[in-house]
Amino acid sequence: MVDKKIVLRFPKRLVDRPIVSHLIKDHDLEFTILKASVTQDEEGLMVLELKGKQEEYEKGIAYLKEAGVILESLSQDVTRNEERCTHCGACITVCPVGAFELDMVTRQTSFHDKKCIGCGICIKTCPPRAMELHF
Amino acid sequence: MSKTIEEINQKIKRGEAVVFTAEEIIGVVKEKGLKRAAEEVDVVTTGTFGPMCSSGAYFNIGHSKPRIKLGGGRSYLNDVPAYTGLAAVDLFLGATAMPDDDPRNKVHPGEFNYGGGHVIEELVAGKDIRLEATAYGTDCYPRKKLETWINIKDLNEAVLFNVRNAYQNYNVAANLSNKTIYTYMGMLKPNLGNITYCSAGQLSPLLNDPFYKTIGIGTKIFLGGGTGYVAWQGTQFNPTTARAENGVPKGGAGTLAVIGDLKQMSPRWLVGTSMLGYGPTLTVGIGVPIPILSEEILQYTTVTDDQIIGTIVDYSDAYPNRRNESVGEVTYAQLKSGKVTVQGKKVPTASLSSYPRAAEIANTLKDWIKAGKFELTQPVASLPGVESGVTFKPLNERPIAQ
Ligand code: SF4
Numbered sequence: 001m002v003d004k005k006i007v008l009r010f011p012k013r014l015v016d017r018p019i020v021s022h023l024i025k026d027h028d029l030e031f032t033i034l035k036a037s038v039t040q041d042e043e044g045l046m047v048l049e050l051k052g053k054q055e056e057y058e059k060g061i062a063y064l065k066e067a068g069v070i071l072e073s074l075s076q077d078v079t080r081n082e083e084r085c086t087h088c089g090a091c092i093t094v095c096p097v098g099a100f101e102l103d104m105v106t107r108q109t110s111f112h113d114k115k116c117i118g119c120g121i122c123i124k125t126c127p128p129r130a131m132e133l134h135f
Numbered sequence: 136m137s138k139t140i141e142e143i144n145q146k147i148k149r150g151e152a153v154v155f156t157a158e159e160i161i162g163v164v165k166e167k168g169l170k171r172a173a174e175e176v177d178v179v180t181t182g183t184f185g186p187m188c189s190s191g192a193y194f195n196i197g198h199s200k201p202r203i204k205l206g207g208g209r210s211y212l213n214d215v216p217a218y219t220g221l222a223a224v225d226l227f228l229g230a231t232a233m234p235d236d237d238p239r240n241k242v243h244p245g246e247f248n249y250g251g252g253h254v255i256e257e258l259v260a261g262k263d264i265r266l267e268a269t270a271y272g273t274d275c276y277p278r279k280k281l282e283t284w285i286n287i288k289d290l291n292e293a294v295l296f297n298v299r300n301a302y303q304n305y306n307v308a309a310n311l312s313n314k315t316i317y318t319y320m321g322m323l324k325p326n327l328g329n330i331t332y333c334s335a336g337q338l339s340p341l342l343n344d345p346f347y348k349t350i351g352i353g354t355k356i357f358l359g360g361g362t363g364y365v366a367w368q369g370t371q372f373n374p375t376t377a378r379a380e381n382g383v384p385k386g387g388a389g390t391l392a393v394i395g396d397l398k399q400m401s402p403r404w405l406v407g408t409s410m411l412g413y414g415p416t417l418t419v420g421i422g423v424p425i426p427i428l429s430e431e432i433l434q435y436t437t438v439t440d441d442q443i444i445g446t447i448v449d450y451s452d453a454y455p456n457r458r459n460e461s462v463g464e465v466t467y468a469q470l471k472s473g474k475v476t477v478q479g480k481k482v483p484t485a486s487l488s489s490y491p492r493a494a495e496i497a498n499t500l501k502d503w504i505k506a507g508k509f510e511l512t513q514p515v516a517s518l519p520g521v522e523s524g525v526t527f528k529p530l531n532e533r534p535i536a537q
């Protein structure tokens with residue numbers, strides 16, 4: 001089971017399309033709208049809580065992305081692509097909650113995902129872009 | 136006691152060479168003493184793995200039918216512009232080039248997720264790369280448009296040619312202003328919120344040979360996972376930088392221009408890199424072997440992080456405005472401890488170059504030499520020394536009169 005809060009941004013051209021109703025009809029997901037608004041630039045913004053099976057959730061997210069909705073994170077998973085991480089340690093002073101730790105002996109940088117609050121700062125500052133965001 | 140490179144190569148061929156990394160040699164000399172260690176040890180290997188912007192590669196793509204002259208036209212590799220001011224089908228791709236439609240810093244800080252460095256990484260990984268070119272057409276090269284996939288295995292030459300790598304020491308970066316700044320030294324938090332540095336310290340090639348006694352033009356090196364050579368002194372070469380008593384420069388000094396066959400390199404050691412708010416670049420792995428020809432040369436390789444001083448520079452003001460001001464000096468041992476005290480404040484530190492990967496390079500090079508797979512070369516010419524008077528001059532701006 002997944003229970004996640006996500007932020008959807010609808011570009012102007014998508015605002016009056018029934019995307020969310022399709023999402024719910026075609027995928028076996030429970031949902032709660034936590035917030036919905038149209039911004040000054042006529043962009044739609046919606047915060048949704050989605051509950052359901054992992055597989056259905058992933059299909060739903062894929063549907064939204066395909067439709068052109070921009071997804072933003074609220075309580076998403078941040079993971080590290082171990083293949084890409086060079087253990088430079090650049091993330092250490094960037095993370096606001098100290099989720100990265102330098103081993104003084106091996107000089108390797110470990111990532112404690114339990115501490116991560118999903119702020120996303122490391123995603124854009126990791127030089128080889130080893131930190132990834134998953135919805 | 137003195138050895139020659141030829142003698143060392145004989146031992147390498149017999150599989151008898153005694154090799155240590157620049158990290159291991161510290162303990163070896165402590166234990167055996169300088170004299171005995173200098174007799175026994177043949178080579179000390181160094182390594183560094185960090186973002187190096189003055190990197191690039193050139194290619195000869197072969198001639199299309201009918202022929203096209205890319206020179207003087209426009210060529211793009213995966214949308215990244217390549218330099219065409221060469222003959223018909225030679226191209227040069229720089230690590231910091233980026234697609235024409237990259238938004239740059241329009242929304243600051245720009246992300247710079249893809250650039251020349253990433254194309255080089257993908258090419259080395261064996262991926263197909265999209266070449267799109269337009270030309271003006273000539274009698275002998277009539278074609279005006281070319282769109283094709285290219286692959287490194289089909290190119291006539293693919294050569295990594297970096298005009299400035301492996302800086303001998305570097306600035307340590309801080310931000311004294313009250314807003315976050317995004318630099319090539321990473322994200323720097325306001326009011327001395329963090330400090331970044333970018334050197335392998337005691338493992339770094341030129342810090343282990345501070346007066347360029349063994350590293351010279353023609354030195355064979357580990358480059359990007361394959362082998363390469365020192366082609367020349369790197370740009371901005373500055374042997375006259377202030378040095379500590381042990382001869383180690385306290386800031387950027389020597390640099391290396393390096394060259395090598397891209398076809399035998401690996402994407403593990405050439406990594407496309409993005410500096411938020413600054414630009415794309417390439418992280419390059421370099422390792423240089425130092426032949427232990429004398430006690431003096433060995434002595435230099437025993438340098439430790441607590442003997443290497445870095446100068447802290449304010450990247451919010453002094454650096455962009457080219458003012459030679461220092462916020463203070465720290466040793467790499469202090470930087471590596473995770474916190475340094477600057478202006479009475481404890482400031483957390485972060486590295487941009489990877490020490491574990493630098494150590495892996497030094498160890499790989501050591502294994503190659505021990506296995507007889509890598510012999511040393513005698514430089515064909517020296518790098519300019521302290522006595523050369525070579526300096527790194529600022530631009531003398533001469534406004535063009537209207
Ligand atoms: S900044 Fe990126 S590559 Fe460097 S240690 Fe952190 S996650 Fe790894």
Ligand code: SF4
Pocket residue numbers: 078094095096097098099100115116117118119120121122123131
């Ligand atoms: S997303 Fe934010 S909190 Fe999580 S590891 Fe990255 S910087 Fe730290």
